[in-house]
Amino acid sequence: MAVTPGQPRIERFILVYALAWAGGAIAYTPFLTLLLPERIADLLGPARAVDWLSGIAFCGAVAASAAHIAFGYASDITRNRRGWIAAGLVLSSAVLAIFPAVSGFWPTIGVVVLWQCGLNMMLAPLAALAGDVVPDARKGLLGGALSFAPALGAASGALVTWPGLAASDARPAVVAGLVVACLVPVLLIRLPRPPGGQPDAATGAGQADAEARGRNRKVVVRMWLARLSLQIAEAALFAFLYLWFRAIDPSLGASGTAIVFGAVLVVSTPVALAVGRWADRHGRPLAPLSACAAVSAVGLAAMALSRGTVPAIAAYGLFGVASSVFLALHSAQTLRILPRPDRRGRDLGFFNLTNTTPSLVMPALALALVPTFGFAGLFATLAGLAALAAVLVPRIRA
Structure with missing residues (x-):
């Protein structure tokens, strides 16, 4: 493939942007999965912590959904993505730093809601920034680079809770420091102009005819529904993977489950990079999405039928790698199909609902299926949703 004059600069930006995107994952993964539950359990004890965490998670999800749309739209109107990113970075980091001083149910909810507003003030314009800068011909590479974020988010949780590294009350501040280190480069780098320039924001929505729109x-x-379908399966596995492994093999334990989960994230990263580059070279941006959703469905079906430890781990590995690649590439290729460059931040906010809604849908789905049909029934239903995602992905060429 010939190297265009702006390509090295674009690829440097993608590397810096991937670091910033990983910073976003570091901002929320250890806090929501480790630091917040630990704090609540210390204050109340494990029995009462479940009720508190459920209420806090619900309020946080609603705040995140609204804030992502609002601040994405604000960055569209002001045309100043990096100003909003910086403001969100400051706010979310400050809230993390003061979090250990907060106690009580309603104050904790208030702090989490404020933190979600700051976090999405940072993440919404950050997501739109890639669409402003990265040309369609490099969206596959961008998607592959984004696959580093979940692994680094999980690794940051292990780092900040490492025995002796930081006291419990200092851990949120350590997380904030890591996030700042990851985000500052994208705030300072000179933004490249992709080949051909960007569509004019004032007229980008009005030049296509009605049929094309x-x-x-x-x-x-179809892209929105495809992601929602697979995200429901992803959310269910995130919540119930440990319980399922424990039901199959009690000796596996939390440590063994964490190792399997981490290994899947590590393997998915080079796979996503390779698949993203293939999509760029062959001009088939969405074909890998259909394939990954289909493989995810096969993995979930195999999980429903698994009866031993090794088959269960292999089946989950198949689903985990395929779904991780799907989600990373989908995030990048969504930038290709959004209809209005001047409202990219707002529209990505609506796509972000596919990340928050499954957390509200999944508990009801699990309660309806697991008591009667067991995990096999749940995974069979999720396999159907993944297969639906494979069908929903549109067939387009670059």
Whole structure:
């Protein structure tokens, strides 16, 4: 492939952007999965902590959904993505630093809601920034680079809770420091102009005819529904993976489950990079999404049928790698199909609902299926959703 004049600069930006995206994962992964539950359990004890965490998680999800749309739209209007990113970084980091001093149910909810507002003030314009800068021909590489974020988010949780590294009350501040280190480069780097320039924001929505806009809306809706379908399966596995492994093999334990989960994240990263580059070279941006969703469905079906430790780990590995690649590439390729460059931040906020809604849907789905049909029934249903995602992904060429 020939190297265009702006390509090295674009690829440098993608590396810096991937670090910033990983910083976003570091901002929320250890806090939501480790530091917040630990703090609540220390204050109340494990029995009462479940009720508190459920209420806090619900309020946080609602705040995150609204804030992502609002601040994405604000960055569209002001055309100043990095100003909003910096403001969100300051706010979310400050809230993390003061979190250990907060106690009580309503004060804790208030702090978490404020933190979600700051976090999404940072993440919403950050997501749109990639669409402003990275050309369609490099969206596959971008998606592969984004796959580093979940692994680094999980690794940051292990780092900040490492025995002797930091006292419990200092851990949120350590997380904030890591996030700042990851985000500052993208705030300082000189932004490249992709080949051909960007569509004019003032006229980008009005130049296509009605038929083309209608086709594009259908593509957007199908991409939204495809991600939602697979994200429901991803959310269910995130919540119930340990319980399922424990039911199959009690000796596996939390440590063994964490090792399997981490190994899947590590393997998925080079796979996503390779698949993303393939999509760029062959001009088939969405074909890998259909394939990954189909493989995810096969993995979930195999999980429903698994009866031993090794088959269960292999089946989850198949699902975990395929779904991780799907989600990373989908995040990048969504930037390709959004209809209005001047409202990219707002529209990505609506796509972000596919990340928050499954946390509200999944508990009801599990309660309806697991008591009667066991985990096999749940995984069979999720396999159907993954297969639906494979069908929903549109067939387009670059």
